[in-house]
Amino acid sequence: MLAPLPEPEPTRAAGAIDASALSAAAALLRGCQVRPTPIRMLVLAVLQVRTPSDGLMNPPDICRAILATGHATIVPTIYNVLSTLTDHGLAHRIRLGDRPAMYGAGPAATSLTVLMCESCDEVRTQFSPQIHAELQALAARRGFTMGENHLVLRGRCAACSAPAGQRDLAGRRR
The missing domain is CATH 1.10.10.10 (Winged helix-like DNA-binding domain superfamily/Winged helix DNA-binding domain)
Known part of the structure; x- marks a missing residue:
């Protein structure tokens, strides 16, 4: 079932x-x-x-x-x-x-940055061509050719980073 x-x-x-x-x-x-x-x-x-x-x-x-x-x-x-x-x-x-x-x-976008909240599991995306241009330059300096890629940043979203005691009805901080 x-x-x-x-x-x-x-x-x-x-x-x-x-x-x-x-x-x-x-x-x-x-x-x-x-x-x-x-x-x-x-x-x-x-x-x-x-x-x-x-x-x-x-x-x-x-x-x-x-x-x-x-x-x-x-x-x-x-x-x-x-x-x-x-x-x-x-x-x-x-x-x-x-x-x-x-x-x-x-x-797949090659300049996609994924923002992942470790507290509430929210996942957001952001196009970041400048960051990915830097990563490609770094790879090229090392003789590495980048394929499809994305950057994942783990941390806490704005709601979960709010001061303690400011939670909404769902248990997330406001």
Whole structure:
């Protein structure tokens, strides 16, 4: 028996999936010679409506976002769809240690910095071309050619760094 997913948290992605987002997803899928099934269009639309500051999503988050739209799915289906999307360059995967992989729309950005809170597990992304240019220069000085990469910074988000005693109802500091 499948364990129930935790209560979905409201996300901008869940509320922004409309006919135009699904149509755009279908067009991208067709352009890559991938059949635009309803679940593929939904997963791609969920990833596409997020902005870089919204961060990446893991498969359970994607599943919750789709469930919030009233469509039915399960996490294993999301993993299968994400595999297809990454194989065709419509999504990218970033592995963060022993955590579930995180996904974003489109090919992997080489100047992506991942900010990971060690207290609440929040993951945010930031495009940092200057930092990555420095890393490429460092690699070149050592005779190393960089491939696809991302920089992961671990620490505490603003909410978790707030002074003790200023927590919101969810237990996070305000």
